Amino acid sequence: MSPPLASVELARPAAVHAGTAGLMAAAALAAAEAALHADRVDCDAAFPHEAFAVLRQHGLLGAMVPAAHGGAGASLDTIAAICRVLAAGCASAGMIYAMHQIQVACLIEHGGGSPWHEQLLGRIAGEQLLLASATSEEAIGGALRNSGCAVNVDNGRFHLLKMAPTISYGAHADAILATARRHADASPSDQVMVCLLKPDFTLESLSTWDTLGMRGTCSNGFRLEARGACEQILPVAFGEIADGTMTPVSHILWASLWTGIAGDAVQRAKAFFQGQARARPGSLPPSATRVADAVAMVQMMEGRLELALAHQRQRHAGLSVSALFSLAAEMNGLKTSVSALAIEAVQQAMMICGMAGYKHGTPYSLGRHLRDLWSAPLMINNDRILTNTASLLLAERSS
Numbered sequence: 001m002s003p004p005l006a007s008v009e010l011a012r013p014a015a016v017h018a019g020t021a022g023l024m025a026a027a028a029l030a031a032a033e034a035a036l037h038a039d040r041v042d043c044d045a046a047f048p049h050e051a052f053a054v055l056r057q058h059g060l061l062g063a064m065v066p067a068a069h070g071g072a073g074a075s076l077d078t079i080a081a082i083c084r085v086l087a088a089g090c091a092s093a094g095m096i097y098a099m100h101q102i103q104v105a106c107l108i109e110h111g112g113g114s115p116w117h118e119q120l121l122g123r124i125a126g127e128q129l130l131l132a133s134a135t136s137e138e139a140i141g142g143a144l145r146n147s148g149c150a151v152n153v154d155n156g157r158f159h160l161l162k163m164a165p166t167i168s169y170g171a172h173a174d175a176i177l178a179t180a181r182r183h184a185d186a187s188p189s190d191q192v193m194v195c196l197l198k199p200d201f202t203l204e205s206l207s208t209w210d211t212l213g214m215r216g217t218c219s220n221g222f223r224l225e226a227r228g229a230c231e232q233i234l235p236v237a238f239g240e241i242a243d244g245t246m247t248p249v250s251h252i253l254w255a256s257l258w259t260g261i262a263g264d265a266v267q268r269a270k271a272f273f274q275g276q277a278r279a280r281p282g283s284l285p286p287s288a289t290r291v292a293d294a295v296a297m298v299q300m301m302e303g304r305l306e307l308a309l310a311h312q313r314q315r316h317a318g319l320s321v322s323a324l325f326s327l328a329a330e331m332n333g334l335k336t337s338v339s340a341l342a343i344e345a346v347q348q349a350m351m352i353c354g355m356a357g358y359k360h361g362t363p364y365s366l367g368r369h370l371r372d373l374w375s376a377p378l379m380i381n382n383d384r385i386l387t388n389t390a391s392l393l394l395a396e397r398s399s
């Protein structure tokens with residue numbers, strides 16, 4: 001059983017005290033370390049331990065945790081910026097950091113008033129715990145608002161068994177936030193979110209993670225079994241967590257890291273183009289308009305992200321149903337549009353760099369960027385999200 005969590009007092013790293021500038025300086029160090037190991041992480045489908053050692057050293061796993069619980073109280077804007085910088089160095093490291101912060105955001109927004117979850121926030125900051133997520137389920141796939149498994153509650157304790165097709169870095173996580181039906185007779189959409197702590201869960205590998213890209217996320221399938229105290233179940237319905245925090249924060253942080261990957265690819269293309277121009281002074285290289293186009297695509301992604309961050313900041317409880325539908329549709333649009341545009345930008349970069357981009361091991365190599373980004377439209381399939389958006393738009397009109 002998980003003991004009531006004792007908050008462990010560790011010295012707070014300097015970056016945590018130094019505000020946004022300190023956090024971004026630490027993120028740049030982690031990104032440089034991530035970039036050094038990115039090709040090996042990709043080739044071996046290995047967890048990016050080196051980058052996470054730097055992130056932990058500077059307290060960045062607890063960056064968003066409020067200062068009252070020992071964190072830096074960073075805003076979503078700052079966390080998005082960190083995801084982007086990290087992903088430019090290593091997409092897998094950026095994605096793992098983003099997924100961890102999505103779970104932290106859910107705890108901050110929806111665990112308030114629950115002593116168990118507040119103490120957990122203290123541990124995330126103090127011990128730099130890494131949080132993973134188990135929402136997907138065998139036979140249900142990426143339908144976030146449905147669960148097949150249930151928490152079976154008895155005498156203040158629960159038991160959960162979930163067949164999860166993908167738990168990114170599950171084998172490296174200190175805790176997993178899982179969705180499940182509220183009880184054995186509950187409908188598939190009557191869900192709760194429960195926080196499972198090591199060593200109270202076991203993971204039995206069901207499938208390996210030998211994929212086209214995002215190989216360092218180590219997103220194996222697992223049979224997840226856990227027991228714990230009922231106080232580990234978040235005190236609000238999962239629907240509220242999904243709508244208010246998990247979905248918009250996921251879409252914002254994913255869009256940010258995808259912008260980071262595309263931005264790095266376009267930066268390589270720009271450097272290639274500038275090299276061509278230097279070699280033949282006085283004339284524009286043939287790829288000139290493609291460079292201008294690729295840079296404009298990254299600017300579009302940045303603009304779309306800024307808008308979403310501004311609207312998420314303005315989200316408050318008093319929004320009308322129609323406004324909430326419209327905001328949900330906007331966040332979905334962020335995900336579907338940035339995931340597609342990022343791939344387009346890297347393809348444009350590939351056309352600019354030509355063989356230097358197609359080959360591995362050149363300063364202009366783009367294969368890893370393209371492979372990593374192909375996870376973007378699939379990660380909660382864009383077709384599924386577009387169907388949801390269409391329903392929201394219909395409901396918005398009639399509400």
Ligand SMILES: Cc1cc2nc3c(=O)[nH]c(=O)nc-3n(C[C@H](O)[C@H](O)[C@H](O)COP(=O)(O)OP(=O)(O)OC[C@H]3O[C@@H](n4cnc5c(N)ncnc54)[C@H](O)[C@@H]3O)c2cc1C
Nearest residue numbers: 133134135136141142166167168214378379380383384387
């Ligand atoms: C890098 C990466 C990391 C991940 N990490 C995690 C993790 O840590 N935890 C976790 O729980 N999950 C994780 N996932 C899984 C993810 O959240 C989704 O569950 C997964 O992308 C859905 O996969 P799917 O395509 O098999 O299933 P589905 O989304 O169910 O889609 C299956 C197919 O059905 C079609 N389809 C389904 N629904 C519709 C619809 N309504 N309209 C039209 N077409 C539809 C789609 O075209 C798709 O090809 C990760 C995925 C990736 C790529």
